[in-house]
Amino acid sequence: MAIDGRNLQILANYCAAAADAMAFTLMRTAHSTFVKETEDFSCQIVSRDGMAFASPRSFGAPWYSGIDYGPVLALIDHYDEGDICITNDSYAGNVATHSPDIHIWKPVFHQGEIVCFVVGHIHNTDVGGAVPASLSRSLTDIVQEGIRIPPLKIVRNGELNEEVARIMRLNVRVPDQNWGDFKAQLASVNVGERKIHEIIARFGVEDFLQGIEGILDYAERQARSIIATIPDGEYFYADFADEDGDGGYPCRVAITLRVQGETLELDYTGSDPQLASSLNMPTGGRERHPLALVGVTYVLSTLDRNLLLNAGTLRPTRAILPPGTVMNCEAPAAVGMRSLTCALSQIATIGVFSQAIPDRLPANSPGGNSIMNIRTSDAANRSVVASLGPVGGGAGGTPRHDGPDGSGGLSAFLKNTPIEINEAEVPIHFHRYGLTADSAGAGRYRGGLATEMVFEIFAPDTLVTARNRNRSVFASAGVLGGQPGGLSHFRTLRDGEVIEHGNTDVIRCQPGDIVEVRGPGAGGYGLPVQRDEQAVLSDVRCGFVSHEAARSDYGVVIVNDQIDQAATARLRSEMRQQASEHFDHGAARNAFEARWTPERYQLLTTFLAAAPVGWRHFLKQQVFRAVAAGGDTDTAAQMNAIFADLRQRYPAMNV
Secondary structure, three states, rough: OOOOOHHHHHHHHHHHHHHHHHHHHHHHHOOOOHHHHHOEEEEEEEEOOOOOEEEEOOOOOOOHHOOOOOHHHOOOOOOOOOEEEEEEEOOOOOOHHHHHOEEEEEEEOOOOOOEEEEEEEEOOOOOOOOOOOOOOOOOOHHHHHHHOOOEEEEOOOEEOHHHHHHHHHHHOOOHHHHHHHHHHHHHHHHHHHHHHHHHHHHHHHHHHHHHHHHHHHHHHHHHHEEEEOOEEOOOOEEEOOOOOOOOOOOOEEEEEEEOOOOEEEEEEEOEEEOOOOEEEEEEEEOOOOOHHHHHHHHHHHHOOOOOOOHHHOOOOOOEEEEEEEEEEEEEOOOOHHHHHHHHHHHHHHHHHHHHHHHOOOOOOOOOOOOEEEEEEOOOOOOOOEEEEEEEEEOOOOOOOOOOOOOOHHHHOOOOOOOHHHHHHHEEEEEEEEEOOOOOOOOOOOOOOOOEEEEEOOOOOOOEEEEEOOOOOOOOOOOOOOOOOOOOOOEEEEOEEEEOOOOOOOOOOOOOOOOEEOOOOOOOOOHHHHHHHHHHHHHHHHHHOOOOOHHHHHOOOEEEEEEEHHHHHHHHHHHOOOOOOOOEEHHHHHHHHHOOOOOHHHHHHHHHHEEEEHHHHHHHHHHHHHHHHHHHHOHHHHHHHHHHHHHHHHHHHHOO
């Protein structure tokens, strides 16, 4: 049959169904909660040169729909039928992007020739390293982040490589759990291989191979058509993590978006230097690296829900990723928290597009989704390492409706783990897991509410990890008059004392300690005074908004569970009636940027780009300290004086 029009869509559906089958197999046979409940995994079918053309439609992480496996496929010199390869090395092909992500791939042969590969990854709860769950902002070197497996054949001609398997099991904290997850991965790619053979039997190998290119080309045409509706121009946005390391300074991700006709360019120049912490992204400078362009995928699919997501979707887009920066680090930089930096890049992407098409995109999502992990022991003194699930916020308010509560926007694919399962598998007791009142940014359409998790520890020296802690200082921005979302917090209640942890991500707990973690709320869209009064009343009745916030944020006075119309009319007439800025970032960021202006950051970026990579984070810290101590003086003169002083004090940096 001819592979065009209807038949191309039929083939695309068959391939997506095959990817669905891979994902369902993986989810249903995995051992760890993080895979079988939270669904932090991916499955793809990729062309012979590595371009993803089919992904699951409703399972797993959507970040990898546009992935290019080509660089890592090329690191295996020869493939035979029955081979399965593996890697989690972030610097080998830039497919695996931190150590817990174990990627595997299997060639699919037809009559002795490779026709495609079936691939996928899972996030292992632990792969060894310096801390339980392997990841912490405080780590400074990738060697600290667990075992690294270079690209190799873990299964050769259908036979498991037992020597490598023993090394993998020996170097992790929960080997049985990891090995169970790995066997689920093997089952997943084997199912994918079988499904591809069934598709070839139906369509024929020539039409199948031709159809792969047709699917990729069709997605590219769709993407170009969407981009053509966006006004040409240059737009800029930056977002910040609270800290670039333990007790550090804010970490900046900056994007200049250039829209020209049917093409996009995302220039990350102005983002922070490579850090001596684990927020770095190992993109290898690849201009269509999926993690650098996840935000583009989200924007385009928001603008057209019928968009086919694959590597063709990203063809009209290129990213500029300056080397030696947080967006394109060099080995041996730690990369475990690259998901936090990736979230910032997604927010910055949506931020630049929001300026071009504000009536089509939402306010900011939180960008501080804490993945809760625990290492403890049970009554039989057996070690337990588990993921308790995500604690974050909802999506930003949109031009037409409120943001989803609890989970949405950037992290909607991460599903919560029911507390019944957590309590059955981990010796802890939950006091609360739910939505947090008054955490959403107010607006005509409010942001999504944050979630809160509170649980009690039963065993001594229990370690709790809150990976990707953020937004305890800088809030998620509101748009066009919408207010910023609420801040996050992380604390322990011990013997009546409250211990605040800020953005610390690993804490040690003792029996009786109660751990409380709250996610950040999302930004609101539009002026709160324009919100329907009945919607405010409904939020108050549901416990989402307090009486006080209804009055102060929305100008709605509620007495005896009813709206006081006269008082509400008077109060609303006194409130601001139009947006003063496109974004409302909140008081903390406004104060920070009053000193750290775009001009100052431009001077810093230029200075750091000329320094050796290993010096850049150190020099950034020195500059921040000097600026803080220098008071408000002429920006250029002050910065140039600081740079001159650093060059004189540290001659080894001058290359």
